[in-house]
Amino acid sequence: MPELPEVERAAGVIRAAAKGRKISKVETTEDTIVYTGTSHTEFAQEITGRTLVDTGRYGKVFYLLLDGDGRVPVLHLGMTGAIQVRGGEALYYRKKPKQDPNDWPPKFMKFILHFEPLEEGGEITEIAFLDPRRLARIRLCKDHLNEPPISALGFDPILSMPPIEEFQEKVLKRGCPIKALLLDQSFSAGVGNWIADEVLFHSAVHPEQTAKSLSPEKIKLLYRNIEYVCKTAVEVNADSREFPSNWLFKHRWGKGKDKSTLVLPSGEKASIKWITVGGRTSAVVQQVQKLEGASKKAKKEKIEDDTESSTSELTDLGDDTEDEEKKRKPAKGKRKAPPEPKQSRKKLKRSGLTQVTGQLTLSS
Known part of the structure; x- marks a missing residue:
């Protein structure tokens, strides 16, 4: 989107x-x-x-x-x-x-x-x-x-970014995953799936991390990188070819491929994993974005975003629409498997892992 x-x-x-x-x-x-x-x-x-x-x-x-x-x-x-x-x-x-x-x-x-x-x-x-x-x-x-x-709508990162104290207060009030909060248009207007992933990557924050569990240092990084990512993209007129080479955007679109294009500052090949957070497919660099307190599940909280938001009135505009359509449509040339018996039917957790390489410098 x-x-x-x-x-x-x-x-x-x-x-x-x-x-x-x-x-x-x-x-x-x-x-x-x-x-x-x-x-x-x-x-x-x-x-x-x-x-x-x-x-x-x-x-x-x-x-x-x-x-x-x-x-x-x-x-x-x-x-x-x-x-x-x-x-x-x-x-x-x-x-x-x-x-x-x-x-x-x-x-x-x-x-x-x-x-x-x-x-x-x-x-x-x-x-x-x-x-x-x-x-x-x-x-x-x-x-x-x-x-x-x-x-x-909430604050606009270019036009109406709140003071850091107000931003921190808003973040610490929420018990949802930070990725879901960033996607909430009543919180940060204009931030969508790729911007949220980019911000979290540069801030070394896992998208499933509970918002209220973030340290003041991590919140400051998020604040700084929301402005940094949005302003940088606007300055190059949204031309992704002009985005910095160390951005996750350059490497996030080849899900399922084994091409290596991203290297961490340590020289280690980065591993990108795709998970679903806040109803969106999220790219996570595993070596950089660690989930703190992983044994505790993030509290589920309803997020009003632009998918089905009675507040914003922007209905049916979710970033995950394309992902959902892909899930419903069988791949070309493949026959749809018959359903399993009801007694043995299980929910399958879908995940992907891709290794990519290149030059990366985390902004701080």
């Missing part, structure tokens, strides 16, 4: 292409799931003829500031949402569908904004919002920062 840096990039693309331009026309397609609290026709009518003053972002949500007294578009990319300027490629998160950028309107389009040129004789700019899996959300809000979904 697009996280804080990818959403910042989407807002920046629209700003660079259309700031100061008037919306002359809006093309839409009907979608009663993606359009929330409004219809596609109402959306088009309310924003046509208005000028884009600027764009903004909070957490995983971004918005278009328009002139006039009407409501403004508040957008969430969901899991597979993307922005595409006509003539360029769609900015999908990681995997891109096979699609010719010259095909227009693009497949899975929800709306296309037509912006008038700034100068007479210039070209109209067209920007599309698309989503293959219909997990994105399109809203119109009157007071976008003070009403849902933004009003229900």
Whole structure:
């Protein structure tokens, strides 16, 4: 799912292409799931003829500031949402569908904004919002920062990081795994699966470690690395090719492969293990991230995140959706095994282990 840096990039693309331009026309397609609290026709009518003053972002949500007294578009990319300027490629998160950028309107389009040129004789700019899996959300809000979904979100690591004392107090109140807490959008808005894993890796904290059991030193590391990871990713415009070579992100996508690409400072090959924490697949470097008090199970606590959150109203937007679909679908070319007798049926714990190598310097 697009996280804080990818959403910042989407807002920046629209700003660079259309700031100061008037919306002359809006093309839409009907979608009663993606359009929330409004219809596609109402959306088009309310924003046509208005000028884009600027764009903004909070957490995983971004918005278009328009002139006039009407409501403004508040957008969430969901899991597979993307922005595409006509003539360029769609900015999908990681995997891109096979699609010719010259095909227009693009497949899975929800709306296309037509912006008038700034100068007479210039070209109209067209920007599309698309989503293959219909997990994105399109809203119109009157007071976008003070009403849902933004009003229900926690601190933004770029825009509103709290003082360390307040951060520590919030962490020590929770008895859930720290990975689950980081994914809770009412705690840290914009932090998703890969950012949480990156932060925990650089902080040498195991994702299953109970939040309230963390030492003040570990909490300070988490605080510092939440800012570090988010700001660094934003500075390179969410281009993963520009991420530091010692980041876990560079090595987390080859689950099940034996390629070695990551080496610890000691020269030892790093072992990456995949576990499920807070409903998400989590990458753990076993030599670095030790679970303290492993004999005690972390207290289970319900986490309000953007998967099924009544607080944020960003429903069906969980990072684990893809993982769950893979579990339900049998692999190609393999026949589904018949179910075992009820008496002998057991729950199987799934885990994976991969060794990878490269250069690593833990930030502190």
